[in-house]
Amino acid sequence: GLFEITQKQYLNVTGDDPSKCKGECRPVENVAYNTIRGGNWPTTAAPGAGTFMDKLLAKCKSKDEAGNYTEAVTGFDLPTEFQWECACRAGTAGALNTTNAYDNADSAAQKAQLRLLGRFEDNQSDGRGEISEKHTVVGSYEPNAWGLYDMHGNVYEWCRDWLQTNVEELKQFVDPKGAPSGSERVMRGGAWNQGVNNCRSAKREPFAPTSKYESVGFRLFRDLP
Secondary structure, three states, rough: OOOOOEEEHHHHHHOOOOOOOOOOOOEEEEEHHHHHHOOOOOOOOOOOOOOHHHHHHOOOEEEEOOEEEEEOOOEOOOOOOHHHHHHHOOOOOOOOOOOOOOOOOOOOOHHHHHHOOOOOOOOOOOOOHHOOOOOOOOOOOOOOOOOOOOOOOOOOEEEEOOOOHHHHHOOOOOOOOEEEOOOEEEOOOOOOOOOOOHHHOOOEEEOOOOOOOOOOEEEOEOOOO
């Protein structure tokens, strides 16, 4: 997705907006993994019944030969965390997706760069999107090289995977699917209340799939046939 899912989009799919900081073009937040997709990935691919993803897939139709919207559209889901990182980096290998330079410190140079890329703890008063507190309107900052917005900051984004703590094992696969089971799913990207280090392309954050915070949202991935 070019943007994080907005409160208006979430409302259109589910009839509800659980967000604490309201604004139809701000990212939806205060949503748990189990509310967004649930299910038992990677054992089974299907989302849980009644979740956002389940309702979205039921609504999404394309035109049949007669021009009626009856054909099911498939492939929508949360990204795996490696799909997310690939999308975030957009071909770069640095701490932020505008450079190949790596700096693991909250340096002045990194803060200056991140102020252009997304809402984080150091630029909450800049008024982007006409909002100067917490997260802001999606797309208020510069996109990465692939045209994706807010991959750094604004709100954390849920990924599909169980946390895999053995990173060396993940490196053995081209497109790893995370651990086969666990107690924590993965979030990526950092948020409005985080520093530069937590907004880095490679930073991983594990949380229980029932967790809900006003700094956590998501974006959609689609696996095209």
